[in-house]
Amino acid sequence: ETGVTQSPTHLIKTRGQQVTLRCSSQSGHNTVSWYQQALGQGPQFIFQYYREEENGRGNFPPRFSGLQFPNYSSELNVNALELDDSALYLCASSIQGASTEAFFGQGTRLTVV
């Protein structure tokens, strides 16, 4: 167990809907990153939050947005869901400015129908 918890574990949504996924980071970690892992692929970096602001972003459209709260927990919001958004969404926490590893949660499996 890593101490990074994500909710919910599974979710089914309809195309066009909006979804919010949640993540609690490991104690002492101040940075949260989100990744999308499509079936049979490696995780792809969506964005990173530090001090409640997005400070890095991968190649994802603006309908993917996020928040980080003062307790370092985080949300990932996806608007106007598309079928291709079906994937495992992973949250990882780490310490900004330090060369340490990221610790991952178990993920939220999102299915868009």
Next chain:
Amino acid sequence: AQSVSQHNHHVILSEAASLELGCNYSYGGTVNLFWYVQYPGQHLQLLLKYFSGDPLVKGIKGFEAEFIKSKFSFNLRKPSVQWSDTAEYFCAVNAPFGGADGLTFGKGTHLIIQP
């Protein structure tokens, strides 16, 4: 932009066989290198990491990896695999000191160990 290439997408071995999984990266600067493992139904776990120093790094569960800078490679090895090593293995890189570009992962290698 960073990229990571894992050469073997599916590997099937018998117990006690030796393992080597290839990983090459493309990045114009100093990198941190990682191998993560994802056992069925579990979260991604760190096997080992390289930040600097000795290019031969040892990780958990008897795994090791060698960083060869001239070849941009970070291959994972284990002398004798066990059935419990069946999992998905990911090589990843990022910029030192927690760069804001996150981790760049390879597509993964699905390893199956036959008893």
